[in-house]
Amino acid sequence: MRAVVFTSEGELALEERAVPEPGYKEILIKTAAVGICGTDTHVFDGEFEGTVFPLVPGHEATGTIVALGEDVNSGVFDFQVGDHVAVNPSTTCGECEFCLNGHQNLCRFWNGLGVVASDGASQEYFTAPASNVYKLKPETDLYEAALIEPLACAIRGWDVLPRRLGDHVLVYGAGTMGLLMAQLATRAGASTVTIVDLNEARLKTAEECGIELRYTSADEADREKWDVVIDCTGNIRAIEDALTRVKPAGFFQDFGVAPADRTAQFSPFRVYRDEISIVGTMAVLNSFGRAVELFEAGAINATAMISHSFTLDDYSQALEMFRKGEGRKLQIRPNDTESRVFL
Ligand SMILES: NC(=O)c1ccc[n+]([C@@H]2O[C@H](COP(=O)([O-])OP(=O)(O)OC[C@H]3O[C@@H](n4cnc5c(N)ncnc54)[C@H](O)[C@@H]3O)[C@@H](O)[C@H]2O)c1
Ligand SMILES: [Zn+2]
Ligand SMILES: [Zn+2]
Incomplete structure (x- = not known):
């Protein structure tokens, strides 16, 4: 063989x-x-x-x-x-x-x-x-x-996130993993699911998968903050942007795999003041x-x-x-x- x-x-x-x-x-x-x-x-x-x-x-x-x-x-x-x-x-x-x-x-x-x-x-x-x-x-x-x-892997990702009826969920990246996390979001209780990708062809697939809100930047969306924000890009710029979009008491999930030697910036003050939870998920x-x-x-x-x-x-x-x-x-x-x- x-x-x-x-x-x-x-x-x-x-x-x-x-x-x-x-x-x-x-x-x-x-x-x-x-x-x-x-x-x-x-x-x-x-x-x-x-x-x-x-x-x-x-x-x-x-x-x-x-x-x-x-x-x-x-x-x-x-x-x-x-x-x-x-x-x-x-x-x-x-x-x-x-x-x-x-x-x-x-x-x-x-x-x-x-x-x-x-x-x-x-x-x-x-x-x-x-x-x-x-x-x-x-x-x-x-x-x-x-x-x-x-x-x-995506189900494991949702296992460590809150699954509350009526939450607003934002996913960065409409590759395989972002599309899976976004498609599971409604089953996890989300009332709206927003997906962001720089690649418009990927957003077309998101549309076929039934994800209603699709943008090339979260700035284009009709809200500023989301209850759950999930990075499925592994891209540092996306992760840094994503962390600023989490509502007080909300969750950020680091699903994407960033390069092992890179670091990202976030506001520790906001994490404290807004009680933001940052969670990882692995396989x-x-x-x-x-x-x-x-x-x-x-x-x-x-x-x-x-x-x-x-x-x-x-x-x-x-x-x-x-x-x-x-x-x-x-x-x-x-x-x-x-x-x-x-x-
Ligand atoms: N945590 C886990 O268990 C687990 C499991 C599988 C994959 N992953 C990781 O999840 C990530 C996604 O996997 P995939 O197979 O969907 O990859 P992919 O490369 O197909 O998709 C990533 C998408 O992110 C988009 N993107 C890149 N930079 C962006 C930015 N700044 N803003 C918006 N969108 C941006 C790309 O255009 C692409 O469509 C990878 O990092 C992968 O290694 C993690
Ligand atoms: Zn794989
Ligand atoms: Zn062991």
């Missing part, structure tokens, strides 16, 4: 490899789709903490079960060959302080498939621990379902199962969010296109023979 391999920092190759064998309580999956996101560019550039090269990238994956390792169904699971599945890429040690106090996403030995030290899904077949595999309904679109992993925590259910219930407009699929041969092109901010969600479909554009 063929696999895209990040061989070292900034280098990748398309390699011929043996199909992996599923180990004890592991499942072998034929890959349907794997989303590209900012994490893949950070891993490729050697900026992700702990990455071990060579590594097959790809952590937003779906596929079909082709083989079960030993003892997969000896406990609660009932997986069968042919099942359609989505995969939670996070694995944790189960032993550290954070695993033991319910913050497994902060595990000191956190390992993401395709991110840290275990191969991901940018290959024709991949293996995953059975406890990371979630069964999908046969009628669920297996390609669109690759949005379940980012949706699980998936106990939210993958809910993401499967919400996805299958139609909580997001997946069709509007995906613009391109690429074969393994075109992996570099997908990475370059992501860096330029072109298109919407870009996917790799390792078993496809041609790359496609969805208008």
